[in-house]
Amino acid sequence: MAANDTSPTAVRIPPFIQTVLLVDDKQENRVALEAMLDDGQIHFLHASSGATALKMLLNTEVSLVLLDVSMPGMDGYEVLQMMRSTRSTRHIPVIMLTAFLRDEMETLRGYQAGAIEFLTKPINSVMLRCKVMQFLALNQQKHQLKIAYERLDTQKAYYESMLNAAGEGVIGLSTEGEVRFANPAALNLLQLPQPDLLDQPFRSFYPPLEEQPNHWEASDFYLAWSEKREIRVEEALFGSTQRDAFPVQYTCSPLAGCTKGTVVVFVDITQRKALENQLRMQAMTDHLTGLYNRAGFKAALLHALARCTRHHGQMALLLIDLDRFKQVNDTLGHESGDKLLQAVADRLRHTVRQADTLARLGGDEFTVILEHLDGAEDAAYCAAKIIEALKHPFQIQDMELIIGASVGIATYPACGDNPVALMQAADVAMYRAKSDGRNLYHFFTQEMNDRARTKMVLEQSLHHALTGQQLRLVYQPQIDLRTGQIIGLEALLRWQHPTAGLVSPATFVPLLEETGLIVPVGNWIIKTVCAQRQDWNRRHVLPEDCKIAINISPRQFVDENLARMLRQHLHQHQINPASIELELTENMLMQENEQTLHILHQLHQLAVSLSIDDFGTGYSSFSYIKRFNLDALKIDKSFVDQLAESERDVAIVASIIDLAHNLRMKTIAEGVETKAQLDVLTCLGCDIIQGFYYSPPCQVAELESLISNSMTAGMPLRPNHMPSQAGMPPPAPSC
Numbered sequence: 075m076a077a078n079d080t081s082p083t084a085v086r087i088p089p090f091i092q093t094v095l096l097v098d099d100k101q102e103n104r105v106a107l108e109a110m111l112d113d114g115q116i117h118f119l120h121a122s123s124g125a126t127a128l129k130m131l132l133n134t135e136v137s138l139v140l141l142d143v144s145m146p147g148m149d150g151y152e153v154l155q156m157m158r159s160t161r162s163t164r165h166i167p168v169i170m171l172t173a174f175l176r177d178e179m180e181t182l183r184g185y186q187a188g189a190i191e192f193l194t195k196p197i198n199s200v201m202l203r204c205k206v207m208q209f210l211a212l213n214q215q216k217h218q219l220k221i222a223y224e225r226l227d228t229q230k231a232y233y234e235s236m237l238n239a240a241g242e243g244v245i246g247l248s249t250e251g252e253v254r255f256a257n258p259a260a261l262n263l264l265q266l267p268q269p270d271l272l273d274q275p276f277r278s279f280y281p282p283l284e285e286q287p288n289h290w291e292a293s294d295f296y297l298a299w300s301e302k303r304e305i306r307v308e309e310a311l312f313g314s315t316q317r318d319a320f321p322v323q324y325t326c327s328p329l330a331g332c333t334k335g336t337v338v339v340f341v342d343i344t345q346r347k348a349l350e351n352q353l354r355m356q357a358m359t360d361h362l363t364g365l366y367n368r369a370g371f372k373a374a375l376l377h378a379l380a381r382c383t384r385h386h387g388q389m390a391l392l393l394i395d396l397d398r399f400k401q402v403n404d405t406l407g408h409e410s411g412d413k414l415l416q417a418v419a420d421r422l423r424h425t426v427r428q429a430d431t432l433a434r435l436g437g438d439e440f441t442v443i444l445e446h447l448d449g450a451e452d453a454a455y456c457a458a459k460i461i462e463a464l465k466h467p468f469q470i471q472d473m474e475l476i477i478g479a480s481v482g483i484a485t486y487p488a489c490g491d492n493p494v495a496l497m498q499a500a501d502v503a504m505y506r507a508k509s510d511g512r513n514l515y516h517f518f519t520q521e522m523n524d525r526a527r528t529k530m531v532l533e534q535s536l537h538h539a540l541t542g543q544q545l546r547l548v549y550q551p552q553i554d555l556r557t558g559q560i561i562g563l564e565a566l567l568r569w570q571h572p573t574a575g576l577v578s579p580a581t582f583v584p585l586l587e588e589t590g591l592i593v594p595v596g597n598w599i600i601k602t603v604c605a606q607r608q609d610w611n612r613r614h615v616l617p618e619d620c621k622i623a624i625n626i627s628p629r630q631f632v633d634e635n636l637a638r639m640l641r642q643h644l645h646q647h648q649i650n651p652a653s654i655e656l657e658l659t660e661n662m663l664m665q666e667n668e669q670t671l672h673i674l675h676q677l678h679q680l681a682v683s684l685s686i687d688d689f690g691t692g693y694s695s696f697s698y699i700k701r702f703n704l705d706a707l708k709i710d711k712s713f714v715d716q717l718a719e720s721e722r723d724v725a726i727v728a729s730i731i732d733l734a735h736n737l738r739m740k741t742i743a744e745g746v747e748t749k750a751q752l753d754v755l756t757c758l759g760c761d762i763i764q765g766f767y768y769s770p771p772c773q774v775a776e777l778e779s780l781i782s783n784s785m786t787a788g789m790p791l792r793p794n795h796m797p798s799q800a801g802m803p804p805p806a807p808s809c
């Protein structure tokens with residue numbers, strides 16, 4: 075209201091020019107009266123008769139009448155009587171003037187007729203002016219008062235209509251906390267008629283809560299008044315006998331002016347809260363399954379932990395990973411994958427109790443929070459039920475799909491007292507369950523904890539290894555069994571740790587794979603091999619047809635930049651692509667999906683050689699051998715180890731060699747350590763061997779002298795640990 079304030083105190087009412095009617099049949103008297111009173115602030119009207127005066131009074135607003143008593147026709151008394159009997163002229167003050175005051179009765183008659191003053195002629199001008207000015211001043215005040223009242227009425231109506239139209243409930247409270255005023259919205263929100271609210275203690279309209287004291291002097295409403303400040307409360311509960319508690323947002327402010335008390339303005343936030351809750355729920359829900367998503371899970375886990383801590387209870391976190399889900403997704407498409415996830419969610423819902431919290435963290439990873447546990451065995455029981463439920467086939471789009479689940483269990487407080495620790499523990503336990511076989515559950519144990527810690531330390535040091543140039547490559551020769559010459563080298567990664575010494579790749583390559591660090595490390599390996607090969611080419615260290623094999627890890631294989639990066643390094647170091655062999659594993663090729671085909675197509679286009687490492691240990695499928703153009707099969711060391719003793723291993727290796735040869739592939743036997751193994755392999759027609767029998771993996775300098783010795787002698791490479799047989803090819807075994 076500040077800008078357009080129309081309150082009586084805010085705007086001065088200017089004085090108005092008042093009109094005085096002079097009634098006398100003699101003009102000279104009227105002129106004389108005007109001359110006595112005229113101060114420039116008064117407007118004068120002249121009437122020469124009573125009738126004219128009455129007519130004028132009906133048409134003009136007159137403040138005061140000076141009325142001569144003796145006039146021809148209608149005298150002053152009659153005029154006055156007529157004025158008093160007419161509504162619009164009844165209250166106009168009249169001063170009567172007379173030349174002849176016969177007796178007291180005459181004056182009395184004048185006053186009785188309604189005159190406010192009775193003066194005799196000759197008129198004392200000072201006296202007259204004093205009287206007239208007094209009446210005019212009074213009239214002026216009356217006028218101002220009238221305008222002020224009018225304005226007040228307008229303002230009252232304005233505020234009332236505002237209060238009535240307001241959507242907010244407005245309640246006026248006395249300093250004792252009784253309701254003195256309530257606008258229609260307040261009545262409506264509390265669903266009460268005015269009599270049930272007025273004069274009632276306001277504390278009966280907000281429920282006693284811990285945070286909202288019911289003691290009046292401690293309430294916000296009283297504080298707002300006593301401390302003369304506005305208090306705003308974002309969320310509280312109001313209610314009445316007719317309406318259950320509902321959420322409100324309110325402000326309470328001390329009443330302005332001399333009225334003591336507080337005004338409370340409140341809005342019902344039920345709808346807003348419902349909308350907020352709906353949005354919050356949406357943000358915490360996995361749209362595919364309707365379970366909690368990762369955000370919802372985090373919130374639920376925090377709450378569960380808080381409850382458990384408060385009640386000194388036990389709880390468990392189950393991390394469920396579906397076995398073989400990826401295959402379904404990759405082979406049958408995402409639609410089937412989604413349907414399967416929905417079906418899994420349904421089964422989980424029917425398996426766990428209502429009070430347990432289910433969530434899908436993403437992909438095929440689900441979790442259950444189990445509260446109120448009596449012991450860890452409750453969690454084991456639930457995990458077993460889940461595994462059993464997911465073991466049975468799923469009917470998805472006319473297909474029967476069999477998956478399975480691995481469950482990791484972390485318990486509170488044993489495995490941690492915060493979400494991160496519990497999640498890590500459940501994760502480690504789940505991986506353990508997976509690696510122990512499928513359809514198993516595993517608890518997180520101290521030993522696993524230690525391993526997890528070691529893994530973490532290792533992971534951190536690996537980051538340093540990458541930046542601190544602690545990674546090296548060694549090369550292990552591969553020998554052509556027909557000529558005894560080095561026909562290839564396998565590049566093998568080493569980590570020269572500053573304190574731990576040489577760390578085996580068997581320890582850290584899986585970790586590189588897990589963390590994704592294998593991609594940059596793999597890039598570095600390819601670059602280093604290409605640079606090394608270029609150097610050897612320049613110095614003619616290696617024969618042209620000698621290949622260098624590079625191990626490609628699963629994650630590297632699916633990295634979309636692999637082919638591009640390979641092409642770039644081959645080109646940059648001017649390497650013949652055929653002299654580089656990539657060692658893939660059976661598992662990488664097991665999924666004959668679009669992605670695998672695309673990657674192999676790209677690698678073929680590069681014209682690099684491709685071999686299958688550890689052949690026979692993975693998910694062997696002849697279809698990929700038939701389908702993809704491969705150059706060599708590497709017979710796994712596990713088949714070579716017992717070759718001299720085990721007929722079964724001989725049969726297996728013979729079959730692998732036959733298969734390879736029939737498909738025009740070479741065979742490379744790995745891990746050859748003895749002459750006896752070498753002899754059997756020679757008899758079976760194996761093409762190439764690699765193993766400690768000839769040489770362990772060597773540093774570059776060592777390898778160069780090995781090659782140079784063998785080349786200068788023009789002789790086959792000598793077995794590593796055997797006495798020199800210079801000039802002699804390896805002795806032919808009797809097959």
Ligand SMILES: Nc1nc2c(ncn2[C@@H]2O[C@H](COP(=O)(O)O[C@H]3[C@@H](O)[C@H](n4cnc5c(=O)[nH]c(N)nc54)O[C@@H]3COP(=O)(O)O)[C@@H](O)[C@H]2O)c(=O)[nH]1
Pocket residue numbers: 550564565566567568578579580583599625626627687688744745746747764765766767770771
């Ligand atoms: N993705 C990558 N993986 C790599 C790389 N470098 C190695 N690895 C993989 O790490 C695993 C262990 O490798 P390593 O300790 O280097 O062992 C290799 C040879 O040293 C070992 N070998 C060779 N001959 C013999 C032998 O006669 N006896 C014996 N006990 N061991 C022998 O075998 C390993 C070669 O394995 P493979 O790759 O299957 O040919 C191993 O899985 C490596 O693949 C890398 O750069 N990237």
